[in-house]
Amino acid sequence: AQKITQTQPGMFVQEKEAVTLDCTYDTSDPSYGLFWYKQPSSGEMIFLIYQGSYDQQNATEGRYSLNFQKARKSANLVISASQLGDSAMYFCAMREGRANSKLTFGKGITLSVRP
Amino acid sequence: DAGITQSPRHKVTETGTPVTLRCHQTENHRYMYWYRQDPGHGLRLIHYSYGVKDTDKGEVSDGYSVSRSKTEDFLLTLESATSSQTSVYFCAISESVVLDTPRDLLEQYFGPGTRLTVT
Numbered sequence: 031a032q033k034i035t036q037t038q039p040g041m042f043v044q045e046k047e048a049v050t051l052d053c054t055y056d057t058s059d060p061s062y063g064l065f066w067y068k069q070p071s072s073g074e075m076i077f078l079i080y081q082g083s084y085d086q087q088n089a090t091e092g093r094y095s096l097n098f099q100k101a102r103k104s105a106n107l108v109i110s111a112s113q114l115g116d117s118a119m120y121f122c123a124m125r126e127g128r129a130n131s132k133l134t135f136g137k138g139i140t141l142s143v144r145p
Numbered sequence: 146d147a148g149i150t151q152s153p154r155h156k157v158t159e160t161g162t163p164v165t166l167r168c169h170q171t172e173n174h175r176y177m178y179w180y181r182q183d184p185g186h187g188l189r190l191i192h193y194s195y196g197v198k199d200t201d202k203g204e205v206s207d208g209y210s211v212s213r214s215k216t217e218d219f220l221l222t223l224e225s226a227t228s229s230q231t232s233v234y235f236c237a238i239s240e241s242v243v244l245d246t247p248r249d250l251l252e253q254y255f256g257p258g259t260r261l262t263v264t
Contacts, residue, residue: 065253067255073233073257074255075235075237077254121187123188131176131193131195132178132203133188133190133253135180135189136187137185137186
């Protein structure tokens with residue numbers, strides 16, 4: 031079974047609107063962390079946001095927030111007030127276990143912001 | 146931005162030749178990683194290092210070896226390159242701090258990537 035699943039096809043959103051990018055995960059470890067990265071067309075990987083399995087509140091970083099639903103094993107990224115510069119590939123990743131530093135990535139979602 | 150550089154940034158090589166990619170960091174982070182990125186696969190871990198001379202295999206380690214003789218450098222070697230190793234290679238670093246709270250490991254920071262083409 032895939033550890034991280036990102037199944038949405040290419041996503042489109044109108045500038046200034048909000049968009050949700052889906053991510054589901056699979057783990058039996060009670061301690062884990064979930065990450066979102068952005069990869070623009072220039073190719074670099076940019077860290078956006080982190081959610082720990084024991085965090086009581088959903089993570090937020092500026093226009094990014096993480097809709098963490100532990101029982102459903104989902105960690106959806108919400109981008110508010112989309113900007114043209116948000117057009118990129120977005121990857122969800124998971125770290126399992128406290129002593130493990132390795133990340134497992136999903137296959138990514140392409141987001142296109144329309145003017 | 147984390148101080149991570151990769152060299153070379155682009156390389157074209159022939160099947161059967163050895164290739165070494167270098168990752169250099171100025172952050173003094175303990176953990177270093179090599180990933181490859183291919184369409185439809187996301188990023189997959191090749192090898193990682195948890196300290197000088199301490200390395201371990203990742204998900205797709207066949208055909209690759211690594212070495213870390215200094216904290217700041219992590220080398221990825223393709224002993225005999227094959228066309229299936231054509232990919233974009235990313236190096237990443239992270240610092241891990243084991244705390245009493247469940248939030249312990251920090252995010253990974255990525256280098257700019259190396260585009261490798263094996264003809």
